[in-house]
Each structure stands twice: as structure tokens, then as C-alpha cells.
Amino acid sequence: MPADMNDYFKKKQNENNKNSSNNNSGGNGNSGGGNSGGFNMPPNPLGEMSDKTKQRLIVGAVLLVLLFLLRPFVIINSGEVGIKVTMGKFNSVPLNPGLHFYIPMIEQVIPVNTKIRLITYSDKESAAVGGDNMNAGYSSKSGDGYEGGLKVNPSIGVLDKRGLTVNIDIAVQYQLRAAAAPATISQWGSSWEEKIINSKLREVVRDVVGQYTAEQLPEMRNEIAKAIQTKLTVKMEALPNDPVILSSVELRNIVLPQKIKDQIERVQIAKQDVTIAEQQKEKAKQLADKVTIESIAQANANKVIAQSLSAELVQMEQIKNQGKFNDALRENKNAQIFLTPGGAVPNIWVDMKTNKQQQQQISGANQ
Secondary structure: OOHHHHHHHHHHHHHHHHHHHHHHHHHHHOOOOOOOOOOOOOOOHHHHOOHHHHHHHHHHHHHHHHHHHHOOEEEEOOOEEEEEEEOOEEOOOOEOOEEEEOOOOOEEEEEEEOOOEEEEEOOOHHHOOOOOOOOOOOOOOOOOOEEOOEEEEOOEEEEOOOOOEEEEEEEEEEEEOHHHHHHHHHHHOOOHHHHHHHHHHHHHHHHHHOOOOOOOOOOOHHHHHHHHHHHHHHHHHHOOOOOEEEEEEEEEEEEOOHHHHHHHHHHHHHHHHHHHHHHHHHHHHHHHHHHHHHHHHHHHHHHHHHHHOOHHHHHHHHHHHHHHHHHHHHHOOOOEEEOOHHHOOOOEEEOHHHHHHHHHHHHHHHO
């Protein structure tokens, strides 16, 4: 404790003791007892403490005030790492989530987000997604173009193999590598995403799409998406300290010029017409083949039957039919039999009895 403070407390204590003794003597001289206008001072709590104790209390109070004002500590949340900067120099070892102390005005701790983020390139308004700010650079800031870990950029305009402008809608999922965060922020700054993701992605998309014509892009969609992801991964891994973990690259849409769309539509219609014509031709061919096969089969059958016929077989068939007619004549006396010329089979049988009954019914109906 400073010397002037000790002198002050000692002087104050002596005055209190002196006033107390005067009040006691004055009180004894008065009848009725009591104080004659004086009062007793409360005892000084510091007076009973030693000088070292007093000094410790004052130092502790000063430290509490400084701790409250300067706040020489920071809390790193889950999904973040801290970068300690000492006199402008970045510490290469990131701070893990938890409570960390630093020296104010000499050191600074910058929280950096390492969660998975999504950057989309699209002209559709539906691409925007709301949510909490999750800035992947320095500590969260409003108005940085990010919403809910999502940044929306206009679609990427590139030239195809013939120089026609094509717009590509694409989405990239990525995150900052925690171990490389200090080196990444030190080299690229807080706008590392624009310098790394945005720049490299546009470069890769231009290289890949430029190898195809606009008409080929819809047909080669899957191959183009794979090529973009492969080349972008190679470029990310080639950067110093491997700063970014690339999760996925999704090719969402290919926007072609209107005249190319019309041309593709005409080609598709022509292809459909050709397909329908080929199907009809194939159906007609199958039907013709079926008729031909049936005709050949019938001719072969007729040939076999003709080869199997003989005079004896014809005579035997005639005898069988004659026997059937004879049996029928026993029941129907009015039947008429017509024989084909030469007595060949079959014979013609006419049931006269049935015909007469039918004629009587018709005449009765007419009457």
C-alpha cells in the first residue's frame, strides 16, 4: 500500500480515538450521563487489517476492474477455430473450441468458422435460403452475402466450343480445413472464399464446357459434372497448405440460348418421327412375315395332303359317306341326295322334310 494511504488511515484512527476519549470524559461531567453533543465513529474495518492484506485487496479490486473492462479472454464455439495474432503475427497452431486467454493490446484472437458451407451460382430467386449467419471468414458479420451458410452468386456465363454463351447453374459444398486455417487466413485474408472457391470454380467450368458445343451439353451433362468436380478437386489440393475440403460439386442446370433450344427441339421432334416410322415399318414387316409363314405352311400342308391321296383312298371315303346317307334315308324318306359328277365325294344331302316344315311356317306367317 502507498505511504500516503497508510498515513491517512493512521491519522483517521488517531482522530477517532481522541474524539472517543473526549466524549467519554464529557459524559462523566454531566449529570444525567450521556454524550454532550458528540457521537461515536464506527470502527474502521481496514484498521484491523495488516498492510499486506490491505494491499492485496486493493490489487485484487483493480484486477477485477481491468478484467471487466479489457476482457482478456475469448470463447471459441463448436464448429470454429481461433487464430491468435501476436503483434500482427499469426500463430500457426489454431485454438480449439473452449475458453482461451490472451494479452489485450498485444494479442488478438480471431474466431473462424469451419462448418460445411454452400455456394450456389444461379439466377433463380428460389436459390436463396434464410437462416443464421455463419460467416466462414472472420467473426460473423451481416451483409456479407451469406445466409444460413449459403452464398448465392449469379450463374456462370461461359462460351461453348463455337463461341456461344451458355449459363451454368452449379452448387459447391466445402469447408475450411481447421488445421490450415491460420495459414489460409494469413495468406488469403477474410475473403479467401472469393479468391479460392469462386476463382477456381469459374476457371474449371470455362475449361470443361468450352470443349463441347451447346447442342452436346444436355446429352453430356453427367460427364461434364464429373469432369468439373475432378478438376476442381485437383486445383484445391494443389494450393499451399491444402486449405479447403471439397465435399461435392452439383451441376444443377444448363441454360442454353433460345435459338439453340429451338433447334434441339426440332431435332428431337424429327427423331421421334423417325422412330415412329421405324416402328410402323417393323410392325408391317412382322405382319408380312407372319402371312408369308402361314402361306408357306398351308402350301406345305396342301402338298402333303395331295401326295397322300390315292384312288383307293377316295373310293373308301365315298363308301363311308354313302353309308351315312343310307342311314339317314331310313329316318327321312323325303330326303334328296345329289351326287357330284363322277360319283366323287362328298355328296350333297338335302332334308326335304325339314324344308316342308319351314315352308308351312312361312306360309302361315304370311296369311
